Amino acid sequence: MSVPMLDVVGLGHTYGSVDAVSDVSFAVEPGELVCIVGPSGCGKSTLLRCIAGLLPPSRGTVSLHGDRVSGVPSDLAVVFQDYSRSLLPWRTVFGNVEFPLRDRGLSTVERRSRVEEALSWVGLSGAASKHPHELSGGMQQRVSIARALAYRPALMLMDEPFASVDAQTRADLEDLVLQVRASAGMTVLLVTHDIDESVYLADRVLVLSPSPATVVETLKVDLPSPRDQIATRGSDAFVRLRTEIARLIRR
Numbered sequence: 001m002s003v004p005m006l007d008v009v010g011l012g013h014t015y016g017s018v019d020a021v022s023d024v025s026f027a028v029e030p031g032e033l034v035c036i037v038g039p040s041g042c043g044k045s046t047l048l049r050c051i052a053g054l055l056p057p058s059r060g061t062v063s064l065h066g067d068r069v070s071g072v073p074s075d076l077a078v079v080f081q082d083y084s085r086s087l088l089p090w091r092t093v094f095g096n097v098e099f100p101l102r103d104r105g106l107s108t109v110e111r112r113s114r115v116e117e118a119l120s121w122v123g124l125s126g127a128a129s130k131h132p133h134e135l136s137g138g139m140q141q142r143v144s145i146a147r148a149l150a151y152r153p154a155l156m157l158m159d160e161p162f163a164s165v166d167a168q169t170r171a172d173l174e175d176l177v178l179q180v181r182a183s184a185g186m187t188v189l190l191v192t193h194d195i196d197e198s199v200y201l202a203d204r205v206l207v208l209s210p211s212p213a214t215v216v217e218t219l220k221v222d223l224p225s226p227r228d229q230i231a232t233r234g235s236d237a238f239v240r241l242r243t244e245i246a247r248l249i250r251r
């Protein structure tokens with residue numbers, strides 16, 4: 001039997017006396033885009049931080065390519081909601097995207113080519129020499145995504161990555177993730193509180209219970225690709241899935 005890219009088994013996390021995540025198990029296969037949704041405060045960020053190796057789980061295990069995660073794995077990149085705090089303000093856009101590549105054992109030429117490719121994927125080739133404060137919120141989040149893409153992780157984790165941008169930018173960034181994921185063959189695990197977004201983006205949606213989180217249901221999203229902000233969201237299959245997830249979250 002092949003080993004999944006990511007295997008989460010019986011994961012739980014307790015902050016002092018607060019039980020945040022109870023017992024979560026699931027696997028992600030290479031090339032999948034899996035979304036996690038759940039009620040507010042159910043433990044989504046805690047779960048993602050445990051998977052990223054940023055928080056030690058109180059119970060259970062996380063494995064990447066069959067290897068137990070016990071610190072931040074080198075084969076993983078995380079995109080957070082708060083782009084303004086995740087970019088280095090004194091570095092240019094180019095410098096921010098290049099920063100994590102310093103420890104990847106790459107030549108200067110290869111680093112440059114990876115940064116240029118990632119910036120072109122996110123449509124920011126013309127902004128390479130700008131600093132974060134010169135960019136809009138949506139552009140700053142594109143830089144965060146480019147930084148993760150240039151790193152070429154086996155797995156990209158995204159924690160509410162579009163929650164701090166306006167609706168139009170959000171739709172553009174959703175489509176950007178779908179496009180780069182298709183071109184780069186990326187595996188993505190994305191946390192969102194937005195049910196419609198989870199259905200629009202995912203191959204599978206994991207629905208979590210209220211805190212302490214467990215997996216209530218896993219739904220396969222059989223919508224045609226490439227997805228389209230108007231046609232996909234207007235389809236009967238989309239409406240059926242979003243209604244089913246809303247019902248699971250509110251029950």
Ligand SMILES: Nc1ncnc2c1ncn2[C@@H]1O[C@H](COP(=O)(O)OP(=O)(O)OP(=O)(O)O)[C@@H](O)[C@H]1O
Pocket residue numbers: 015018019020038039040041042043044045046047193211
């Ligand atoms: N550092 C902490 N110390 C104590 N309790 C915490 C800490 N971080 C989170 N919690 C608690 O753990 C539970 C889960 O929080 P978490 O942020 O993981 O949920 P979430 O689903 O990501 O929330 P949201 O929907 O608001 O983004 C909540 O009850 C929260 O108050």
